[in-house]
Amino acid sequence: MIQEQMLKYYIETWGCQMNEEDSEKLAGMLKNIGYTATLRREDASIIIFNTCCVRENAELKVYGNLGALKKLKEKNPELVIAVCGCMMQQKGMAEEIIKRFPYVDIVFGTHNAYKFPEYLNRVKQENVSVKEIMDKETEIVEGVPIERKSDSKAFVTIMYGCNNFCTYCVVPYVRGRERSRKPEDIENEIIDLVNKGYKEITLLGQNVNSYGKELEPFVSFADLLRRIDKIEGLERIRFMTSHPKDLSEDVISAIKEGTKLCEQIHLPVQSGSTRILSKMNRKYSREDYLALIKKIKNELPGVALTTDIIVGFPGETEEDFEDTISLVKEVGFDSAFTFIYSRRKYTPADRMEDQIDDSVKHERFNRLIEVVNEISAEKNKEYENKVVEILVEGESKNDSSKLTGRTRTGKLVNFVGRKENIGKLVDVKITKAHSFSLLGEEVK
Numbered sequence: 001m002i003q004e005q006m007l008k009y010y011i012e013t014w015g016c017q018m019n020e021e022d023s024e025k026l027a028g029m030l031k032n033i034g035y036t037a038t039l040r041r042e043d044a045s046i047i048i049f050n051t052c053c054v055r056e057n058a059e060l061k062v063y064g065n066l067g068a069l070k071k072l073k074e075k076n077p078e079l080v081i082a083v084c085g086c087m088m089q090q091k092g093m094a095e096e097i098i099k100r101f102p103y104v105d106i107v108f109g110t111h112n113a114y115k116f117p118e119y120l121n122r123v124k125q126e127n128v129s130v131k132e133i134m135d136k137e138t139e140i141v142e143g144v145p146i147e148r149k150s151d152s153k154a155f156v157t158i159m160y161g162c163n164n165f166c167t168y169c170v171v172p173y174v175r176g177r178e179r180s181r182k183p184e185d186i187e188n189e190i191i192d193l194v195n196k197g198y199k200e201i202t203l204l205g206q207n208v209n210s211y212g213k214e215l216e217p218f219v220s221f222a223d224l225l226r227r228i229d230k231i232e233g234l235e236r237i238r239f240m241t242s243h244p245k246d247l248s249e250d251v252i253s254a255i256k257e258g259t260k261l262c263e264q265i266h267l268p269v270q271s272g273s274t275r276i277l278s279k280m281n282r283k284y285s286r287e288d289y290l291a292l293i294k295k296i297k298n299e300l301p302g303v304a305l306t307t308d309i310i311v312g313f314p315g316e317t318e319e320d321f322e323d324t325i326s327l328v329k330e331v332g333f334d335s336a337f338t339f340i341y342s343r344r345k346y347t348p349a350d351r352m353e354d355q356i357d358d359s360v361k362h363e364r365f366n367r368l369i370e371v372v373n374e375i376s377a378e379k380n381k382e383y384e385n386k387v388v389e390i391l392v393e394g395e396s397k398n399d400s401s402k403l404t405g406r407t408r409t410g411k412l413v414n415f416v417g418r419k420e421n422i423g424k425l426v427d428v429k430i431t432k433a434h435s436f437s438l439l440g441e442e443v444k
Ligand code: SAH
Pocket: 054, 055, 168, 169, 170, 171, 205, 206, 207, 241, 242, 243, 268, 270, 308, 309, 310, 339, 340, 341, 342, 343, 344
């Protein structure tokens, strides 16, 4: 019994898909040394918090959750607590965590996660706590074991880091400069996934369109997409995130020509005001963005477009905000992740003097969400009575009599269907559209 308890891990992940993938690697390393997953912190002998620092809220959640672990550690002094991820890469943060939460055993960053088993070993063998943060990114480490959450779809990171330095964003400081994986390493990982039964992959990077720039010989993102599109047995390819300044015509052509590349593009606009975009250092104007959208819609009919938007960036006037609202309406996004601007230490925007009042930010945020949701609902309505291809992911979370999956365009569909089709592609007729999901029935 005790032995069983000693071998359970619990991982909590905040933030983006890249963090999710890093957590799957931590899980893979733990599985290799005999651990199994638990969904209950009380049952775990090791708890890992993989943190995010893109917005202040994400950090506050980590503090709250770490505080709550004190009691568990008192009850079970053998419990190992580890904190890692982007938040730890910030100057002074690792020290702060250890000072405020002295019962934390291991602190590490984004560049040295592959060394986690070594840290764990030291804690266990030498009974010491370990703190190691690498300021500089290392060479890409291949071959780290990975324990994926889904059996049908997987994330595959193709590049690490970011060189863009948008003025609000902390990512380039905590994830380092751009580094691309070799195309053959990516291909081999995907072939291996297909052999294990995976049908869909999402290629990940902070700006996938700058993939391959530093590789010898040079391989463009469009080249990579074409290579992956040829992998037999793979059904769907998605990618994120695309920076509008870098999404090339060649990539659009690759999607058009490809059979597996899904008709869905996540293209964060951040703001509809050219003045604010320039203050954000995004390197495109409102007009550039709209021209790109027009091109995408022309070339890829039926494409679903999603985006990220920040409200309340320093200096944003009512007029700038109205520009964002009008752009959202003009594009007609299928969905949008909307964020209230959050001040991040060491970023240029944090030093801008014209910070916006919280009340104004919230008021604009609410107005924006209303418009975004209304358009999402309209877009979903277009699916009613249509038959769409769904990759069946499993039982629906809220209603186990239904199955759940997504369309090629990324829409979440809950539907009546046969359980033996989990992990497969099926045709589903959409019977009803809601704002955030669709309802349907499998077509027999
Ligand atoms: N590399 C991706 C996204 C990185 S972070 C890209 O360039 O699009 C994900 C999203 O978080 C961003 O697109 C942005 O909308 C939001 N974000 C980043 N920093 C933020 C901040 N300081 N305040 C509020 N939102 C922020």
